[in-house]
Amino acid sequence: xxxxxxxxxxxxxxxxxxxxxxxxxxxxxxxxxxxxxxxxxxxxxxxxxxxxxxxxxxxxxxxxxxxxxxxxxxxxxxxxxxxxxxxxxxxxxxxxxxxxxxxxxxxxxxxxxxxxxxxxxxxxxxxxxxxxxxxxxxxxxxxxxxxxxxxxxxxxxxx
Amino acid sequence: xxxxxxxxxxxxxxxxxxxxxxxxxxxxxxxxxxxxxxxxxxxxxxxxxxxxxxxxxxxxxxxxxxxxxxxxxxxxxxxxxxxxxxxxxxxxxxxx
Numbered sequence: 001x002x003x004x005x006x007x008x009x010x011x012x013x014x015x016x017x018x019x020x021x022x023x024x025x026x027x028x029x030x031x032x033x034x035x036x037x038x039x040x041x042x043x044x045x046x047x048x049x050x051x052x053x054x055x056x057x058x059x060x061x062x063x064x065x066x067x068x069x070x071x072x073x074x075x076x077x078x079x080x081x082x083x084x085x086x087x088x089x090x091x092x093x094x095x096x097x098x099x100x101x102x103x104x105x106x107x108x109x110x111x112x113x114x115x116x117x118x119x120x121x122x123x124x125x126x127x128x129x130x131x132x133x134x135x136x137x138x139x140x141x142x143x144x145x146x147x148x149x150x151x152x153x154x155x156x157x158x159x
Numbered sequence: 160x161x162x163x164x165x166x167x168x169x170x171x172x173x174x175x176x177x178x179x180x181x182x183x184x185x186x187x188x189x190x191x192x193x194x195x196x197x198x199x200x201x202x203x204x205x206x207x208x209x210x211x212x213x214x215x216x217x218x219x220x221x222x223x224x225x226x227x228x229x230x231x232x233x234x235x236x237x238x239x240x241x242x243x244x245x246x247x248x249x250x251x252x253x254x255x
Contacts, residue, residue, distance in 0.1 A: 063174030063205065066220035069182060069240045077178040079204070104221070104238040116177045119202070126181045133182075134241045 013128030014156045016089040018045030022148045025095045031065070031108075032057055034100075035076040037092050038113030047088025048115040052078055056113065060100075068102035070133060072143070077114040084115045087122045089129070091151060093143060109143055167198035167254075170211060172219040172227065176204030182240050183218050190246045196254055216253055218246075 021041045028034035039053025055078030060067060068074045090113035097107035112129070116122040132138055138154060145151045171187060173179035180202035187200050200218075205226050208217060217232045224236045235249050 059174050064222035066173065066179060066222035069179055070242075071239065075178045075182070077175060079175040080177060102222075114178050119176055122177070123181065126178075127185060130182050130185045130241070134186075134243075 011156075012124040013089075013132065014152070016087055016122075016125045016128075017091065017152075017155060018047055018088055021045035021047070021088065021090040022151050023090075023092045024145060024148055024151065026092050027095050028092075028098050028111075031060065031098060031100045034074070034092065034094060034098050034108065034111045035060060035113075038076050038090050038111045041090030041092065042088050042113045042115050045088060045090065047084070047086050047090075049083045049085065052081070052083035052115055055079065055081065055083060065100040065102040065106075068100045068105040068108055070139075071105045072097070072107065072109040073105070073133060073139070074100055074108045074111045075114060076111060077116075080116055080118050084117055086115075087117060087125060088115045089113065089125065091142075093145065093151075110139070167196065167216075168214045169198050169200045169216045169218060170208055170214040170232075171200055171202045172205055172208040172217055172223060173202075174205055174223065176202055176207065179220065179240070180204070183237060186240060186243060186246055187218055187250065190243055190250055193243075193247065194251060194255070196250075216250075 035056050039056045042048040043050055056076045059078050067076055092111045094109050097109050099107045141154055171180040171183040184200045184202040191198055214232045217234045221236045227234050
Protein backbone atom coordinates (compact mmCIF):
# COMPACT_ATOMS: atom_id res chain seq x y z
CA UNK A 1 0.00 0.00 0.00
CA UNK A 2 1.67 3.26 -1.13
CA UNK A 3 1.32 6.17 1.22
CA UNK A 4 1.99 9.78 0.28
CA UNK A 5 4.37 10.31 3.17
CA UNK A 6 5.76 8.18 5.94
CA UNK A 7 3.41 7.80 8.86
CA UNK A 8 4.68 7.95 12.36
CA UNK A 9 4.84 4.67 14.24
CA UNK A 10 1.87 5.47 16.35
CA UNK A 11 -0.52 6.35 13.56
CA UNK A 12 0.57 3.17 11.79
CA UNK A 13 -0.32 1.37 14.99
CA UNK A 14 -3.76 2.98 15.29
CA UNK A 15 -4.47 2.29 11.60
CA UNK A 16 -3.71 -1.39 12.05
CA UNK A 17 -6.77 -1.62 14.30
CA UNK A 18 -9.71 -1.61 11.89
CA UNK A 19 -13.28 -0.85 12.90
CA UNK A 20 -14.74 -3.69 15.01
CA UNK A 21 -11.25 -4.86 16.00
CA UNK A 22 -11.54 -4.11 19.73
CA UNK A 23 -13.53 -5.83 22.45
CA UNK A 24 -13.57 -4.81 26.11
CA UNK A 25 -14.22 -6.99 29.15
CA UNK A 26 -14.78 -10.24 27.26
CA UNK A 27 -15.31 -13.49 29.13
CA UNK A 28 -13.04 -16.25 27.83
CA UNK A 29 -13.37 -19.81 29.09
CA UNK A 30 -9.80 -20.78 28.25
CA UNK A 31 -6.75 -19.93 26.16
CA UNK A 32 -8.23 -21.20 22.89
CA UNK A 33 -11.42 -19.25 23.45
CA UNK A 34 -9.45 -16.06 24.10
CA UNK A 35 -7.31 -16.53 20.98
CA UNK A 36 -10.38 -17.31 18.87
CA UNK A 37 -11.96 -14.02 19.99
CA UNK A 38 -8.88 -12.08 18.87
CA UNK A 39 -9.07 -13.94 15.52
CA UNK A 40 -12.76 -13.24 15.09
CA UNK A 41 -12.07 -9.51 15.52
CA UNK A 42 -9.49 -9.64 12.71
CA UNK A 43 -12.21 -11.24 10.57
CA UNK A 44 -14.86 -8.73 11.71
CA UNK A 45 -12.57 -5.83 10.82
CA UNK A 46 -11.95 -7.23 7.35
CA UNK A 47 -8.26 -8.01 7.80
CA UNK A 48 -8.33 -11.81 7.66
CA UNK A 49 -10.59 -14.76 6.85
CA UNK A 50 -11.83 -17.32 9.41
CA UNK A 51 -9.07 -19.71 8.28
CA UNK A 52 -6.59 -17.32 9.84
CA UNK A 53 -8.19 -17.81 13.24
CA UNK A 54 -7.64 -21.55 12.79
CA UNK A 55 -3.97 -20.94 12.05
CA UNK A 56 -3.65 -18.83 15.23
CA UNK A 57 -4.99 -21.76 17.25
CA UNK A 58 -2.73 -24.23 15.45
CA UNK A 59 0.28 -22.02 16.16
CA UNK A 60 -0.24 -21.99 19.90
CA UNK A 61 -0.94 -25.73 19.90
CA UNK A 62 2.28 -26.42 17.97
CA UNK A 63 4.66 -23.93 19.54
CA UNK A 64 3.34 -23.42 23.05
CA UNK A 65 2.41 -20.41 25.11
CA UNK A 66 5.39 -18.26 24.10
CA UNK A 67 2.89 -15.79 22.70
CA UNK A 68 2.47 -14.45 26.23
CA UNK A 69 5.16 -11.88 25.58
CA UNK A 70 4.97 -9.86 28.78
CA UNK A 71 3.13 -10.16 32.09
CA UNK A 72 -0.57 -10.47 31.29
CA UNK A 73 -0.21 -9.83 27.54
CA UNK A 74 -0.57 -12.37 24.72
CA UNK A 75 0.21 -11.66 21.06
CA UNK A 76 -1.68 -14.30 19.08
CA UNK A 77 -0.87 -14.76 15.43
CA UNK A 78 -0.55 -17.26 12.60
CA UNK A 79 1.78 -17.06 9.63
CA UNK A 80 1.41 -14.89 6.52
CA UNK A 81 -0.91 -16.74 4.13
CA UNK A 82 -3.82 -16.27 1.75
CA UNK A 83 -6.04 -16.01 4.82
CA UNK A 84 -4.54 -12.58 5.48
CA UNK A 85 -6.26 -9.78 3.56
CA UNK A 86 -4.38 -6.83 4.99
CA UNK A 87 -2.12 -6.13 7.94
CA UNK A 88 -4.24 -5.96 11.05
CA UNK A 89 -4.32 -5.95 14.80
CA UNK A 90 -7.14 -6.75 17.18
CA UNK A 91 -7.41 -6.32 20.92
CA UNK A 92 -9.45 -8.10 23.59
CA UNK A 93 -9.39 -7.24 27.27
CA UNK A 94 -10.56 -10.11 29.47
CA UNK A 95 -12.95 -9.63 32.38
CA UNK A 96 -11.32 -12.59 34.13
CA UNK A 97 -7.62 -13.40 33.65
CA UNK A 98 -6.98 -16.62 31.71
CA UNK A 99 -4.08 -19.03 32.22
CA UNK A 100 -2.19 -19.66 28.97
CA UNK A 101 0.45 -21.97 30.43
CA UNK A 102 3.28 -19.45 30.40
CA UNK A 103 5.06 -19.65 33.75
CA UNK A 104 6.69 -16.25 33.63
CA UNK A 105 3.81 -14.14 32.35
CA UNK A 106 0.50 -15.80 33.25
CA UNK A 107 -2.36 -15.06 33.68
CA UNK A 108 -3.38 -13.15 30.56
CA UNK A 109 -5.62 -10.09 30.71
CA UNK A 110 -4.96 -8.59 27.28
CA UNK A 111 -4.97 -10.55 24.02
CA UNK A 112 -3.71 -8.94 20.83
CA UNK A 113 -4.36 -10.59 17.48
CA UNK A 114 -1.95 -9.91 14.62
CA UNK A 115 -2.04 -10.74 10.93
CA UNK A 116 0.62 -9.72 8.44
CA UNK A 117 1.07 -10.18 4.70
CA UNK A 118 4.75 -11.02 4.93
CA UNK A 119 7.70 -10.91 7.27
CA UNK A 120 8.65 -7.26 7.07
CA UNK A 121 5.96 -4.90 5.76
CA UNK A 122 4.47 -4.58 9.25
CA UNK A 123 7.66 -3.47 10.97
CA UNK A 124 6.40 0.06 11.54
CA UNK A 125 3.24 -1.24 13.17
CA UNK A 126 5.31 -3.53 15.37
CA UNK A 127 7.55 -0.63 16.39
CA UNK A 128 4.47 1.27 17.52
CA UNK A 129 3.21 -1.77 19.36
CA UNK A 130 6.58 -2.30 21.04
CA UNK A 131 6.62 1.32 22.19
CA UNK A 132 3.10 1.02 23.57
CA UNK A 133 3.69 -2.25 25.40
CA UNK A 134 6.97 -1.04 26.87
CA UNK A 135 5.04 1.77 28.57
CA UNK A 136 3.62 0.20 31.72
CA UNK A 137 1.33 3.14 32.42
CA UNK A 138 -0.20 2.82 28.97
CA UNK A 139 -0.63 -0.92 29.43
CA UNK A 140 -2.36 -0.38 32.76
CA UNK A 141 -4.65 2.19 31.17
CA UNK A 142 -5.50 -0.28 28.40
CA UNK A 143 -6.35 -2.93 30.97
CA UNK A 144 -8.50 -0.55 32.94
CA UNK A 145 -10.38 0.88 29.97
CA UNK A 146 -14.09 0.19 30.01
CA UNK A 147 -14.98 1.49 26.56
CA UNK A 148 -13.65 0.94 23.06
CA UNK A 149 -13.27 4.71 22.67
CA UNK A 150 -10.90 4.85 25.63
CA UNK A 151 -8.75 2.15 24.05
CA UNK A 152 -8.82 3.90 20.68
CA UNK A 153 -7.59 7.12 22.20
CA UNK A 154 -4.79 5.29 24.02
CA UNK A 155 -3.73 3.67 20.74
CA UNK A 156 -3.75 7.03 19.01
CA UNK A 157 -2.03 9.01 21.71
CA UNK A 158 0.27 6.68 23.62
CA UNK A 159 4.01 6.58 23.13
CA UNK B 160 34.21 -13.74 24.08
CA UNK B 161 33.03 -14.13 20.54
CA UNK B 162 35.73 -12.14 18.75
CA UNK B 163 35.04 -9.51 16.14
CA UNK B 164 31.70 -7.94 16.93
CA UNK B 165 31.38 -6.20 13.59
CA UNK B 166 30.41 -9.46 11.94
CA UNK B 167 28.09 -10.44 14.73
CA UNK B 168 24.88 -12.01 13.56
CA UNK B 169 21.98 -12.49 15.92
CA UNK B 170 18.64 -14.02 15.06
CA UNK B 171 15.42 -13.51 17.00
CA UNK B 172 13.17 -16.53 16.70
CA UNK B 173 9.49 -17.25 17.25
CA UNK B 174 7.15 -19.90 15.89
CA UNK B 175 5.98 -17.85 12.92
CA UNK B 176 8.59 -15.13 12.54
CA UNK B 177 6.16 -12.22 12.36
CA UNK B 178 5.11 -11.28 15.88
CA UNK B 179 7.11 -12.19 18.91
CA UNK B 180 10.42 -12.38 17.07
CA UNK B 181 9.93 -8.92 15.55
CA UNK B 182 9.33 -7.40 18.98
CA UNK B 183 12.36 -9.25 20.31
CA UNK B 184 14.49 -8.00 17.41
CA UNK B 185 13.50 -4.39 18.08
CA UNK B 186 14.25 -4.55 21.76
CA UNK B 187 17.52 -6.40 21.15
CA UNK B 188 18.59 -3.68 18.69
CA UNK B 189 17.84 -1.06 21.31
CA UNK B 190 19.99 -2.89 23.85
CA UNK B 191 22.85 -3.42 21.38
CA UNK B 192 22.90 0.31 20.64
CA UNK B 193 23.12 1.06 24.34
CA UNK B 194 25.94 -1.46 24.73
CA UNK B 195 27.61 0.02 21.62
CA UNK B 196 27.82 -3.38 20.00
CA UNK B 197 27.47 -3.57 16.25
CA UNK B 198 25.48 -6.56 15.16
CA UNK B 199 22.71 -7.41 12.76
CA UNK B 200 19.51 -8.81 14.22
CA UNK B 201 17.09 -10.68 11.98
CA UNK B 202 13.66 -11.96 12.95
CA UNK B 203 12.71 -15.37 11.68
CA UNK B 204 10.65 -18.47 12.39
CA UNK B 205 11.78 -21.57 14.19
CA UNK B 206 11.91 -23.75 11.04
CA UNK B 207 14.28 -21.34 9.27
CA UNK B 208 16.36 -20.91 12.41
CA UNK B 209 16.88 -24.65 12.66
CA UNK B 210 18.55 -24.59 9.24
CA UNK B 211 20.78 -21.63 10.04
CA UNK B 212 24.43 -22.15 10.86
CA UNK B 213 25.85 -18.64 10.76
CA UNK B 214 24.27 -16.89 13.76
CA UNK B 215 26.43 -16.45 16.82
CA UNK B 216 23.43 -15.92 19.02
CA UNK B 217 19.80 -16.98 18.86
CA UNK B 218 17.34 -15.04 21.00
CA UNK B 219 14.09 -16.81 21.68
CA UNK B 220 11.44 -17.67 24.23
CA UNK B 221 11.75 -20.44 26.85
CA UNK B 222 9.15 -22.53 24.97
CA UNK B 223 11.26 -22.80 21.85
CA UNK B 224 14.69 -23.44 23.37
CA UNK B 225 14.35 -27.22 23.04
CA UNK B 226 13.58 -26.93 19.33
CA UNK B 227 16.80 -24.98 18.78
CA UNK B 228 19.20 -27.36 20.51
CA UNK B 229 22.16 -28.77 18.61
CA UNK B 230 22.88 -25.64 16.54
CA UNK B 231 26.31 -23.97 16.63
CA UNK B 232 24.70 -20.77 17.96
CA UNK B 233 24.43 -19.83 21.59
CA UNK B 234 20.73 -19.90 22.48
CA UNK B 235 19.52 -17.23 24.91
CA UNK B 236 15.97 -17.39 26.19
CA UNK B 237 14.15 -14.19 27.12
CA UNK B 238 11.11 -14.36 29.39
CA UNK B 239 9.90 -10.78 29.33
CA UNK B 240 10.38 -9.16 25.93
CA UNK B 241 9.89 -5.62 27.16
CA UNK B 242 12.29 -5.94 30.04
CA UNK B 243 15.33 -4.27 28.53
CA UNK B 244 17.27 -5.02 31.71
CA UNK B 245 16.79 -8.74 31.22
CA UNK B 246 17.85 -8.51 27.57
CA UNK B 247 20.82 -6.30 28.48
CA UNK B 248 21.96 -8.65 31.21
CA UNK B 249 21.74 -11.77 29.06
CA UNK B 250 23.28 -10.23 25.94
CA UNK B 251 26.11 -8.67 27.98
CA UNK B 252 26.87 -12.01 29.59
CA UNK B 253 27.14 -13.59 26.15
CA UNK B 254 28.95 -10.79 24.33
CA UNK B 255 31.12 -8.84 26.72
